[in-house]
Amino acid sequence: MTCVQCYQLSEQALVLSIDGLITQEVRQKIFALAQTANNTNDFFDIVPANSSITFYLNDFTRADYWLEQLITLWAKSEPEAFIPKTHLIDTFYGGEYGPDLNEISELTGLSQKQVIELHASVDYQVGFLGFLPGFGYLESLPEQLKLPRKATPRAHVPALSVAIAESLTAIYPSSSPGGWHLLGRCEQPLFDPHTDSPSLLSPGDVVRFIPKEHR
Amino acid sequence: MLRVIKPGVFSSIQDLGRHGHRHLGVSQSGVLDPIALKAGNALLGNIETAACIEITVGLAEFEFTQPCNFAITGGNLNAKLNSTALYPGWRYHAKAGDIIKFASHPEFLRAYLCVENGFDVPNLMNSRSTDCQTQFGGFKGNALQKGDVIPFSESCVPCSELAIKPTDYTNVVRVLKGPHCDILPEDYLAQLLSKTWTISDLSNRMGARLEHPTLLPHQKSIDSQGVHPGVIQLPPTGTPIVLLNDCQTTGGYPIIASVIQADLRHFSQLAPTKTCRFKLVDFDEANTALKKQEQEITRFKIANQQFENKK
Numbered sequence A: 001m002t003c004v005q006c007y008q009l010s011e012q013a014l015v016l017s018i019d020g021l022i023t024q025e026v027r028q029k030i031f032a033l034a035q036t037a038n039n040t041n042d043f044f045d046i047v048p049a050n051s052s053i054t055f056y057l058n059d060f061t062r063a064d065y066w067l068e069q070l071i072t073l074w075a076k077s078e079p080e081a082f083i084p085k086t087h088l089i090d091t092f093y094g095g096e097y098g099p100d101l102n103e104i105s106e107l108t109g110l111s112q113k114q115v116i117e118l119h120a121s122v123d124y125q126v127g128f129l130g131f132l133p134g135f136g137y138l139e140s141l142p143e144q145l146k147l148p149r150k151a152t153p154r155a156h157v158p159a160l161s162v163a164i165a166e167s168l169t170a171i172y173p174s175s176s177p178g179g180w181h182l183l184g185r186c187e188q189p190l191f192d193p194h195t196d197s198p199s200l201l202s203p204g205d206v207v208r209f210i211p212k213e214h215r
Numbered sequence B: 001m002l003r004v005i006k007p008g009v010f011s012s013i014q015d016l017g018r019h020g021h022r023h024l025g026v027s028q029s030g031v032l033d034p035i036a037l038k039a040g041n042a043l044l045g046n047i048e049t050a051a052c053i054e055i056t057v058g059l060a061e062f063e064f065t066q067p068c069n070f071a072i073t074g075g076n077l078n079a080k081l082n083s084t085a086l087y088p089g090w091r092y093h094a095k096a097g098d099i100i101k102f103a104s105h106p107e108f109l110r111a112y113l114c115v116e117n118g119f120d121v122p123n124l125m126n127s128r129s130t131d132c133q134t135q136f137g138g139f140k141g142n143a144l145q146k147g148d149v150i151p152f153s154e155s156c157v158p159c160s161e162l163a164i165k166p167t168d169y170t171n172v173v174r175v176l177k178g179p180h181c182d183i184l185p186e187d188y189l190a191q192l193l194s195k196t197w198t199i200s201d202l203s204n205r206m207g208a209r210l211e212h213p214t215l216l217p218h219q220k221s222i223d224s225q226g227v228h229p230g231v232i233q234l235p236p237t238g239t240p241i242v243l244l245n246d247c248q249t250t251g252g253y254p255i256i257a258s259v260i261q262a263d264l265r266h267f268s269q270l271a272p273t274k275t276c277r278f279k280l281v282d283f284d285e286a287n288t289a290l291k292k293q294e295q296e297i298t299r300f301k302i303a304n305q306q307f308e309n310k311k
Helices: A026-036 A060-076 A103-106 A112-119 B033-041 B188-195 B260-269 B284-308
Strands: A003-008 A012-021 A042-047 A050-058 A086-093 A124-129 A136-138 A153-157 A161-165 A168-171 A174-176 A182-185 A207-211 B001-006 B010-014 B052-056 B061-064 B066-072 B078-081 B090-093 B099-102 B108-114 B172-177 B197-198 B207-211 B231-232 B241-243 B257-259 B273-282
Touching: A003 A060, A012 A026, A012 A060, A026 A042, A026 A050, A026 A060, A050 A060, A060 B284, A086 A161, A103 A112, A103 A182, A112 A182, A112 A207, B033 B052, B033 B066, B033 B108, B033 B260, B033 B284, B172 B260, B172 B284, B188 B257, B188 B273, B257 B260, B257 B273, B260 B284
Parallel strands: A086 A207, B172 B273
Antiparallel strands: A003 A012, A012 A050, A042 A050, A086 A182, A124 A136, A124 A207, A136 A168, A153 A174, A161 A168, A161 A182, B001 B061, B010 B052, B052 B108, B061 B099, B066 B090, B066 B108, B078 B099, B172 B257, B197 B207, B197 B273, B207 B241, B231 B241, B231 B257
16 A cells, blocks of 8 residues: 655745555556646646656745645556657677677576566656656666666766666766766667757656667 | 856856656756846836846856847946946946956855757757756856856847946845654754854855754654755754755755845855854744835836836
């Protein structure tokens, strides 16, 4: 069972927070409620996360109304109401694109081929974005691929690297320091502020990696 | 155009920030003192969101290559136009070839240079602010560099000198109680409120890190949730971090308190080694403070309009 509360974090920010086991159904409810609230025009931003949603109010005098209303809307929120967008991401695994593939294979006891097949066998969902613009935390990595973050982070992870850490996988939209294990690289741009839809991924989207032969 | 002769310690183009893209991991950015920007824009009859240059520490020098009505607001960094002293809260006129220099001041950290109609850099994702972390927006996505030439529209009619009363800065900052006080040791909020904190030299536009001989260490983490400027995170090391405009959009450290929106601007002037204290208030006081600030700017705009109409 989950227990839900709504509190005011600051003048403009309201948080709906969910305690208890976050099942796929709860996740879908989170995205469905974010979508419903987004259609009201009362919020200038809505940030879903693993077990919470933060709502940024246009008008802070509406805080009391929304503190109650969000609880009501949560109870009414239907998991099926949210239909995720799916992205197929062509990925070049291993070699110069995935410098940690060998190490991942050693640490997990799987062959490199098995690691790739396993990573590409799952539909991942964008739990939330953060760390960098367009950086989606993708859930959930198959159990056998779970590894702690690297003891020493890399100073420079190339843009579009596909990486894993703990129960997550992700694509680095731009180059940055990073402590995740690098498995491969994709070609599709993840974030471009000069376009009308700057981020490829949005919260709740589904990602599937498609292994491609190296050219 | 404005030609950068010396960018100083850190100068960047900022406006009131980039909103509505937090769910995509995009930081807010924008000026650390929105009242200073609104005052500067009001002095020049600009729209509120016109972009300015935020100057940190000072030691910066710019040349106006065309006539320009401008205003300086924020902290007093001992600016001069050629050899004439300039004061925060005033608007002035510069001729083509005039040089504006910002020195520095032991008590102030940031000043704002506004020009008539604002700096004309591209509007990206609904803002002209520089996102210094991701390097987009502002002027070529970066802090200003020597030799940069920043466009703005020429002022044909020189303005008369006019001032707006600068709003004071303080180091006593009002906060709201945070949502995670109950998972932290019982007296931590009381300790946050009773100590005088020192701003660490690791502070920047992402956050002000606070130091004290006795810290507030713990071993708690929370599920990552949305965070924004003003949130005070308490990482396990026990050094509170006041998130500022370039902060990340989600965070997994307990939130012990939030600086009220009206008071966050004071951090624009709190340089490393300066101290600050916190005072707990409720939402009513926070909302009233914000409304009062907005009213002051509105009152000035009305007064300014009457003044311009009389001329």
